[in-house]
Amino acid sequence: MPATDGENIASAVALVKHYRQGEAHVRALDGVTVGFTRARFTAVSGPSGSGKSTLMHCLAGLDSATSGQVVLDGTELTGLSDRALTRVRRDKVGFLFQSFNLLPQLSALENIALPVTMAGRRLDHDLLDHLVGVLGIGDRLAHRPGELSGGQQQRVALARALVARPAVIFADEPTGNLDSRSGTEVLDLLRRSVRDLGQTVVMVTHDPHAAAYADRVVVLADGRIVNDVDTASGADVTRAVQVVGRAG
Numbered sequence: 001m002p003a004t005d006g007e008n009i010a011s012a013v014a015l016v017k018h019y020r021q022g023e024a025h026v027r028a029l030d031g032v033t034v035g036f037t038r039a040r041f042t043a044v045s046g047p048s049g050s051g052k053s054t055l056m057h058c059l060a061g062l063d064s065a066t067s068g069q070v071v072l073d074g075t076e077l078t079g080l081s082d083r084a085l086t087r088v089r090r091d092k093v094g095f096l097f098q099s100f101n102l103l104p105q106l107s108a109l110e111n112i113a114l115p116v117t118m119a120g121r122r123l124d125h126d127l128l129d130h131l132v133g134v135l136g137i138g139d140r141l142a143h144r145p146g147e148l149s150g151g152q153q154q155r156v157a158l159a160r161a162l163v164a165r166p167a168v169i170f171a172d173e174p175t176g177n178l179d180s181r182s183g184t185e186v187l188d189l190l191r192r193s194v195r196d197l198g199q200t201v202v203m204v205t206h207d208p209h210a211a212a213y214a215d216r217v218v219v220l221a222d223g224r225i226v227n228d229v230d231t232a233s234g235a236d237v238t239r240a241v242q243v244v245g246r247a248g
């Protein structure tokens with residue numbers, strides 16, 4: 001079982017999140033304690049409604065928990081103001097979304113550079129050149145998102161996340177809008193970013209095939225962790241995710 005220790009770049013302790021739905025309370029997270037190790041690729045999986053997105057949103061400072069603690073790169077998020085959370089997201093977090101979230105009126109290159117320049121930081125041109133080469137988007141930089149395929153758009157979004165050197169990249173179903181070949185390419189690139197750049201990646205996915213690309217798969221059901229699998233151990237990820245899926 002991976003430990004919650006000093007190597008963790010992000011961690012949650014006894015995290016609870018309630019939503020009110022009319023008269024009812026939904027316990028989206030029901031006491032989650034988990035740590036994410038630096039320079040590792042972790043998938044958070046489980047059936048729809050198990051709390052994956054809620055956990056990611058709380059870890060990334062996009063939402064606040066009802067109780068419990070979140071620490072991201074040494075900063076305790078619990079109790080921070082919206083303004084402080086915005087700063088944490090800007091300085092420490094990279095995002096990869098199912099829908100790419102590129103600005104349609106900007107070129108690929110402008111999209112990649114935007115978060116860094118908006119934060120008032122200097123763009124690392126050597127890193128940018130390296131990423132553009134590895135991601136194979138060199139001949140697409142002047143194009144707008146509408147002129148790119150889904151796979152190309154997600155690679156641009158990945159360059160945007162990586163060039164800022166965030167403490168953690170949170171990826172929410174990053175292959176959900178891609179055909180299987182483009183999806184596999186993006187998963188492979190995420191894995192390479194962990195191996196070659198030491199990037200920490202936490203990916204939410206309901207898809208066992210995508211989860212199997214990670215070093216570790218944390219499985220949620222009904223707002224609790226029900227499995228925590230090291231993929232290098234040869235564990236059957238599909239089974240680890242799907243058995244829970246049927247039970248949940």
Ligand code: ADP
Nearest residue numbers: 019020026028047048049050051052053054055
């Ligand atoms: P997953 O990402 O695994 O599909 P979610 O984290 O989106 O799961 O949702 C977990 C539970 O919380 C579900 O029962 C969902 O209906 C509920 N939920 C999520 N967001 C909200 C919200 N904004 N308001 C009310 N209930 C919500």
